[in-house]
Each structure stands twice: as structure tokens, then as C-alpha cells.
Amino acid sequence: MSENNPFEIAQRQLDECARILNLDDSIREILRVPMREMHMSIPVHMDNGKIRIFQGFRVQYNNARGPMKGGIRFHPDETIDTVRALAAWMTWKTSIVDVPLGGAKGGVICNPKDLSVGELERLSRAYIQSISEIVGPEKDVLAPDVYTTPQIMAWMMDEFSKVYQKNQFGLITGKPLELGGSAGRGDATARGGCYTIREASKNLGINLKGASVVIQGFGNVGHFAATLISSLFGCKILALSDSKGGIMDKAGLDAEAVIKHKEKTGSVVNFPNSKPISNEDLLELEVDLLIPAALEGVITDKNASNIKAKIICELANGPTTPEADDILYNKGVHLIPDFLANAGGVTVSYFEMVQNFYMYYWDEVLVHERLDKKMTSAYRATLNASKKYNVNMRKAAYVVAVGRVVEAMRLRDWI
Ligand code: NAD
Numbered sequence: 001m002s003e004n005n006p007f008e009i010a011q012r013q014l015d016e017c018a019r020i021l022n023l024d025d026s027i028r029e030i031l032r033v034p035m036r037e038m039h040m041s042i043p044v045h046m047d048n049g050k051i052r053i054f055q056g057f058r059v060q061y062n063n064a065r066g067p068m069k070g071g072i073r074f075h076p077d078e079t080i081d082t083v084r085a086l087a088a089w090m091t092w093k094t095s096i097v098d099v100p101l102g103g104a105k106g107g108v109i110c111n112p113k114d115l116s117v118g119e120l121e122r123l124s125r126a127y128i129q130s131i132s133e134i135v136g137p138e139k140d141v142l143a144p145d146v147y148t149t150p151q152i153m154a155w156m157m158d159e160f161s162k163v164y165q166k167n168q169f170g171l172i173t174g175k176p177l178e179l180g181g182s183a184g185r186g187d188a189t190a191r192g193g194c195y196t197i198r199e200a201s202k203n204l205g206i207n208l209k210g211a212s213v214v215i216q217g218f219g220n221v222g223h224f225a226a227t228l229i230s231s232l233f234g235c236k237i238l239a240l241s242d243s244k245g246g247i248m249d250k251a252g253l254d255a256e257a258v259i260k261h262k263e264k265t266g267s268v269v270n271f272p273n274s275k276p277i278s279n280e281d282l283l284e285l286e287v288d289l290l291i292p293a294a295l296e297g298v299i300t301d302k303n304a305s306n307i308k309a310k311i312i313c314e315l316a317n318g319p320t321t322p323e324a325d326d327i328l329y330n331k332g333v334h335l336i337p338d339f340l341a342n343a344g345g346v347t348v349s350y351f352e353m354v355q356n357f358y359m360y361y362w363d364e365v366l367v368h369e370r371l372d373k374k375m376t377s378a379y380r381a382t383l384n385a386s387k388k389y390n391v392n393m394r395k396a397a398y399v400v401a402v403g404r405v406v407e408a409m410r411l412r413d414w415i
């Protein structure tokens with residue numbers, strides 16, 4: 001495995017946590033690998049009359065605390081090690097927000113942009129058919145992730161319901177509202193991250209009104225982060241970016257206006273009255289808050305010492321390498337680690353499951369209130385562990401999350 005292999009990084013992070021918690025080697029070995037993996041070849045009838053075979057995976061990492069939970073990615077560069085790493089992080093994520101679920105992840109190697117709607121539907125239905133034995137509301141609950149949508153969730157739920165001859169809304173979260181989706185799921189990841197930012201600013205004595213912010217990535221998570229950080233706290237967005245480049249305005253960028261510009265032109269670049277800035281340079285601006293919301297591996301030992309933000313809130317998965325973590329901690333940067341910062345999505349997914357089981361639906365205000373409670377207590381538990389063990393926030397989040405999984409395994413007599 002290479003140094004930047006995400007699963008290798010996930011295992012190194014776990015090893016460090018095992019060292020802090022003084023875990024027995026056999027327990028560490030159980031937690032280092034998934035409990036189960038399914039690899040499948042999925043034949044799909046294409047529009048041209050030919051059959052094409054797609055490679056798919058479902059990785060079920062750990063279910064000591066409850067049914068597995070994790071999204072499905074449809075991506076041309078999907079690899080089994082990315083899916084394994086994301087499944088591990090899901091296990092720690094459900095644990096840190098203390099919802100009664102385990103961790104899993106799935107994926108299919110494909111480029112949805114090259115598929116017709118019919119081909120995408122047939123692939124989605126075939127994928128869920130191929131894993132139908134190992135998933136379900138009480139076994140393993142799926143969700144959208146990169147390039148998978150509420151419509152794809154609806155097709156999968158429908159196909160699974162046909163297999164089991166009854167409606168199975170609880171199979172999958174991130175569904176359309178008309179099919180048992182939850183209010184408040186759309187912006188849940190960014191909103192949950194904002195609640196942790198509010199707690200961090202209280203802890204550090206930073207006034208968020210007028211605080212300067214940089215956001216890398218302006219997709220699903222990044223654009224909600226931009227609007228919420230302005231509307232909830234009155235922060236000033238100094239710069240933001242997407243894959244085509246970044247924009248900067250010392251007077252502050254209007255998130256809603258940038259969204260409209262991106263809808264019209266396909267990118268944030270060339271937003272009126274802004275200056276261009278590269279995706280690398282924007283990370284190093286002098287700001288109160290930096291929000292990576294795009295890709296993994298963007299903060300490394302090469303640029304970490306140039307980062308001047310007081311708080312980093314990792315809405316993206318895996319944006320910081322372990323070497324960079326140490327540099328940032330020594331510089332006194334307060335980092336809210338990914339599986340805590342972006343746990344709002346899975347928290348509202350859990351609320352969606354609860355509502356599906358009860359067949360009774362909550363309004364958005366109640367969802368926000370309950371999300372706030374979960375995120376706030378997860379942040380505080382992490383901060384307390386960071387002080388208790390004198391470690392950075394990522395190691396602290398691991399200590400809390402892994403500690404809870406180990407306790408569940410112990411109570412079940414698995415270890
Ligand atoms: P998305 O595809 O909607 O958006 C990604 C954004 O990143 C786009 O604006 C894209 O232009 C930008 N981008 C791509 N390459 C870039 C580059 N080289 N430099 C700068 N920007 C670049 O994806 P998303 O759902 O917003 O997910 C973003 C991150 O958040 C991912 O790491 C994802 O795993 C994580 N995440 C998402 C959710 C969720 O609910 N969507 C939940 C937890 C974590």
C-alpha cells in the first residue's frame with residue numbers, strides 16, 4: 001500500500017488510538033480490518049443492446065453498536081481501499097455522535113455522467129439485487145454519497161421492496177421526501193459542521209460575527225456551508241473555490257450570489273468583482289476559519305506549516321494527512337476532524353431511519369434541534385478527551401469513538 005492510500009491512513013490513525021487507549025493487540029487487529037466484504041460483477045443491459053459488466057463492492061466494517069450504516073459511491077476511480085477506509089470512518093462517525101449504528105460503505109466503478117438515465121437505473125437496481133442478502137433495515141442501511149442521488153436511493157428502495165415483497169423504506173436513507181426522506185437532510189452535513197464550529201469558537205473565545213472564512217469546494221457540502229456560515233453566524237467569506245479555481249474578495253463574498261453565478265456558468269470562477277486565487281493559495285490565507293469541503297489529502301507536510309487559520313473544520317473526508325496533523329497541532333491550530341465535523345449527514349440519516357420505523361415524520365425545526373444536541377455533545381466529548389489525554393482533536397475523537405465500539409464488543413463478549 002502506498003503512503004496516501006486512504007485505508008493505510010485509516011489504519012495508522014487506528015494504531016495510534018490503540019496505543020493511547022493501551023488496547024490489546026488482538027482487539028486492535030479486529031478493528032484494523034472490515035468484518036465482511038462483498039465484491040461483485042454486475043451485468044447491465046446497455047442502451048446499445050450489449051451487456052456491460054461493472055465491478056461493485058460493499059464493505060461492512062463493524063456492527064458491534066448496531067446495524068451497519070454507510071453510503072454508496074458511483075465513481076470511475078473507486079477502489080476497494082477507498083471503500084474500506086470510508087467504511088472504517090463510518091464506524092467511528094456513528095460512534096462519535098452516539099447513534100446506535102455501525103459502519104459500512106459501498107461503491108461501483110462507473111462514471112454516471114456517461115450513462116443514460118435508463119442505464120443508471122438498471123445499474124442501481126442490479127447493484128441492490130446483488131447485495132440484497134446482506135443489507136436491510138436491521139442489517140446494513142445504505143445512503144447516497146459521491147455521484148449517487150435521492151432518485152438512485154428511490155430505485156434501490158423500490159427494487160429491494162420487490163425482493164422482500166413489502167415496502168422497505170428503512171433500507172436506505174437520503175430518499176426523496178415523498179418516499180420517507182427526512183426534513184433537514186439536504187444541508188445536514190454542513191449544518192452539523194456549523195454547530196461544531198460554534199462550539200469551537202466558544203472554546204477559543206473567537207467571535208464568529210465578522211470572522212473570516214475560506215471554503216475549499218463548492219459542491220453539495222461546500223455551498224451549504226457557505227450559506228449557513230453567513231446566515232447563522234454572520235461570518236465573512238474571504239475566498240472559496242471549486243475544481244476550476246478559486247475567488248477572493250476582501251470585502252466578503254455573497255454566498256447566494258455565488259451559487260446563482262455557478263448555476264449560470266458552471267463554476268465560481270469569474271464571479272463579478274472577485275479576484276482569482278488558486279486552490280493551493282487559498283488554503284494559506286490568514287483567516288479565522290478554514291473549511292476544506294472538496295477532496296482528501298489537500299493539507300500535507302508540504303503546506304501545513306503555511307496554514308494560518310485558527311480553526312479548521314474538515315467537512316471533506318480525509319483532507320489532512322497524519323504528518324500535517326502533527327504540524328498543525330504544534331502550531332496551535334484547532335482542528336475539528338472529519339468524522340466529527342461531517343457527522344451531521346449520518347445523524348440526520350439515523351433520524352430518517354427512526355421516522356421510517358415509526359411512520360411518523362418530524363418537522364425541520366425538530367430535526368435541527370436534535371442534530372444540534374448530537375453534534376454539540378460529540379464536540380464536547382472530543383474536547384474533553386483531548387484535554388484528558390493531551391492529544392489533538394483527531395486522536396481525541398478516535399479515543400472516544402473507538403472506546404465506545406470496544407466497550408460494545410466487550411459487553412457482547414466478542415473480545
Ligand atoms: P460534491 O461532488 O457535491 O462537491 C465537491 C466539490 O469539490 C465541487 O465543488 C468540486 O468542484 C470541488 N472540487 C473537486 N476537485 C477540487 C479541487 N481539486 N480543488 C478544489 N475543489 C475541488 O461532493 P460533496 O458531497 O460536497 O462532498 C465533498 C466532501 O465532503 C467529500 O470529501 C465527501 O466525502 C465529504 N462528505 C460529504 C457528505 C455529504 O453529505 N454530501 C457527508 C460527509 C462527508
